[in-house]
Amino acid sequence: MSTSRVAHLVIDLGFGDAGKGTLTDWLVRRHGAGLVVRFNGGAQAGHNVVTDDGRHHTFSQFGAGTFVPGVRTHLARPTLLHPLAMLVEARYLAERGAPDALARTTVSEGARVITPFHQAAGRLRELARGEGRHGTCGVGVGETVRDALEHPDDTLRAGDLGHPALLARKARTAQERLRSELSEVLRAARKHPQAAPELTLLDDPDVASRWADAVQALRPRERVVGDDWLAARLREGTTVFEGAQGVLLDEWRGFHPHTTWSTCTFDLALDLLREAGFDGTVHRLGVLRAYATRHGEGPFPTEEPALAPALPEPHNGAAGWQGGFRVGGFDAVLARYALAACGGVDALALTHLDRLAARWPVCTAYRAPPRDDEDAVLVRDAVETARVTALRLGHHRDLAHQERLTRALAACAPLREELDLGEPPADRADRFVAWVESALRVPVTVTSHGPAAKDKRERG
Amino acid sequence: MGYGSYSYEAHEAMTKARKDLPQQEVFQQRACHPKMDPRGVKFRESRDSAVHPNSLAVVMALDVTGSMGNIPEILARQTLPSFMKDLMEAGIPDPQVLFMAVGDAYMDRAPLQAGQFESSEQQMDQWLTWMFLERGGGANPAETYELGMYFAAEHTSMDCYEKRGKKGYFFMTGDEPAFPFVAKDHIEGLIGTKQPRDVPMEEVVSRLDKTFHPFFLIPDERRRGRCEAFWRGYLGDRVICMDDPADTCDVAAALVALTERAVPSVDAVAERLRASGTPKERVKGIVRALEPWAKVLRRAE
Numbered sequence: 001m002s003t004s005r006v007a008h009l010v011i012d013l014g015f016g017d018a019g020k021g022t023l024t025d026w027l028v029r030r031h032g033a034g035l036v037v038r039f040n041g042g043a044q045a046g047h048n049v050v051t052d053d054g055r056h057h058t059f060s061q062f063g064a065g066t067f068v069p070g071v072r073t074h075l076a077r078p079t080l081l082h083p084l085a086m087l088v089e090a091r092y093l094a095e096r097g098a099p100d101a102l103a104r105t106t107v108s109e110g111a112r113v114i115t116p117f118h119q120a121a122g123r124l125r126e127l128a129r130g131e132g133r134h135g136t137c138g139v140g141v142g143e144t145v146r147d148a149l150e151h152p153d154d155t156l157r158a159g160d161l162g163h164p165a166l167l168a169r170k171a172r173t174a175q176e177r178l179r180s181e182l183s184e185v186l187r188a189a190r191k192h193p194q195a196a197p198e199l200t201l202l203d204d205p206d207v208a209s210r211w212a213d214a215v216q217a218l219r220p221r222e223r224v225v226g227d228d229w230l231a232a233r234l235r236e237g238t239t240v241f242e243g244a245q246g247v248l249l250d251e252w253r254g255f256h257p258h259t260t261w262s263t264c265t266f267d268l269a270l271d272l273l274r275e276a277g278f279d280g281t282v283h284r285l286g287v288l289r290a291y292a293t294r295h296g297e298g299p300f301p302t303e304e305p306a307l308a309p310a311l312p313e314p315h316n317g318a319a320g321w322q323g324g325f326r327v328g329g330f331d332a333v334l335a336r337y338a339l340a341a342c343g344g345v346d347a348l349a350l351t352h353l354d355r356l357a358a359r360w361p362v363c364t365a366y367r368a369p370p371r372d373d374e375d376a377v378l379v380r381d382a383v384e385t386a387r388v389t390a391l392r393l394g395h396h397r398d399l400a401h402q403e404r405l406t407r408a409l410a411a412c413a414p415l416r417e418e419l420d421l422g423e424p425p426a427d428r429a430d431r432f433v434a435w436v437e438s439a440l441r442v443p444v445t446v447t448s449h450g451p452a453a454k455d456k457r458e459r460g
Numbered sequence: 461m462g463y464g465s466y467s468y469e470a471h472e473a474m475t476k477a478r479k480d481l482p483q484q485e486v487f488q489q490r491a492c493h494p495k496m497d498p499r500g501v502k503f504r505e506s507r508d509s510a511v512h513p514n515s516l517a518v519v520m521a522l523d524v525t526g527s528m529g530n531i532p533e534i535l536a537r538q539t540l541p542s543f544m545k546d547l548m549e550a551g552i553p554d555p556q557v558l559f560m561a562v563g564d565a566y567m568d569r570a571p572l573q574a575g576q577f578e579s580s581e582q583q584m585d586q587w588l589t590w591m592f593l594e595r596g597g598g599a600n601p602a603e604t605y606e607l608g609m610y611f612a613a614e615h616t617s618m619d620c621y622e623k624r625g626k627k628g629y630f631f632m633t634g635d636e637p638a639f640p641f642v643a644k645d646h647i648e649g650l651i652g653t654k655q656p657r658d659v660p661m662e663e664v665v666s667r668l669d670k671t672f673h674p675f676f677l678i679p680d681e682r683r684r685g686r687c688e689a690f691w692r693g694y695l696g697d698r699v700i701c702m703d704d705p706a707d708t709c710d711v712a713a714a715l716v717a718l719t720e721r722a723v724p725s726v727d728a729v730a731e732r733l734r735a736s737g738t739p740k741e742r743v744k745g746i747v748r749a750l751e752p753w754a755k756v757l758r759r760a761e
Binding site for chain 1: 465466467468469470471472473474475493494583585586589590
């Protein structure tokens, strides 16, 4: 057993989808980590990993190190657990050569639990918004967080899962609570053709006990642990903390209201390490793609739909609830904002470098006509005042500031540049990485040139 | 980020109709469900209520051993969910149905499972999914049907009988003989009550007959040879031989209706079935199964 205690913290500096999954898989292999800790978000994550022998899985609740035999996953207290989706995912993993994924997984007793009712309520809420949809994964994360904040005493937590009678009672209470709280929403959504199965879940009085019974297949009494479990494991060697979503979607630092109900910075991972009394080395890694991407609604200054045909996206479809997959040029303004919002990184990982073309669109500033009400949020060039060089970081948890940012971004057009990365294609990555390091003033220590661990290169 | 595909599948089973789902998704029990465990049960009660003032208790006990093949599953998936409706359509206004599962106490992990009496389809359906289809049984030539009959006789309390002197109905499906006595060890081990001695089958049947009309339903011709003679010895005309196990609920509902005089004749049963769209061949099979019992009732008039 290694005596060096290291925690690698991986977060996404964009709107998600940068490649945290494949990097987590690589970090686990590279450093012989025995444990992957998920510390934010939950069942809405979709972290793609392709093994060297070609097996693919989109990790949602299991840590992206699960393909490596023996590597454990821990879902820490701040995460949200979708018990039945976890069972479904375990079945998929078994089909892909990891039959013991569930046996290698633990969940904090404090993790919030997503019920069928929260999932249905979240979807119905989105259906009721009609044209004004916010963007959602349809998994019930937002609804569960909202409900937990408003009814802390009635919140279902992983610690309840092993007590079927109590669980069924709490779930039924949640069903009744959501039905009465959402009566307006239900009325508005009822006409929608997609509403029927969701309404059935909320209306059927037997679902709560059926669900409580079905989740017993998770063997919650073996799976659910107190938080001291993590403290002990962290002392044993190398751990990878795998973040979910992206800093630009952070509940407090993202562009309100197009955010996720989750803290996507290093904060929660650092809190867990502090609570565990961790005294080893902490390495903070931020992940960025060679170009910008975004799922669904919300601001996206460098969006360029014309790029899409050249940037195939095998694992991120437009199907489901979250809306289309959007692409655009590399945005150094947003990357710098994300770096500031998460308190900085020790190093960057750059992914999707195999997609680089000879001419590559990037953006280091926006153009926006000067307006008084935006001065609080946009940093402008002293001479050329239409030129926006940065986004101002507001006070933490100042959603009014975040909302102003969202409005201001809508008026920003990218000052598009094209890097000449030239020929041959093999040399483009080095030129691009050098440009990113100088534009963001952060070292790039890992580059990714394809979906598998063998496609990763370590630098410096 | 943003991937909900596992969650789409996760709750689908909770909204999808039973008949569309694969067996392992509907019947997830891999052991006796705690609510169906007969241990420590004093009485399963069938009571009148404001909505159902004339409750009539009906027990449907399913042989869930391997020799029955996929019959228990077909029954639980396709046939039994509408049993309540079948009874009501047959002219029984306030049926209360309890499901039991029986196996082989010498071989199985959950040889006796007992639900509760229910008057709503939804509640009844829940008990069906809680049932553990063990597919056990084994090398011995019998199943412990006698335990199910003992439980029904000794551990039910019914308003139909206690308030109105009307017997309930007990149906056992199966294809093998029972053992000649209820072993006191089984009673103690599974139900939890101490008995000074084994209880002979004759005693169990005569006790059951006090509060129930007991019937043994043999699912098809192929299965008659193994058990018909044995059961005739105990139940006589109340051994019913069917053509097709899919007819179980229609046959049972008609047996209740005929015995209760809720319908005048087998012809009336056939007419109702045809009117509700039951295929001609099936109606013929049901009539054939019912005719012997209908003759007994006519003789008794």
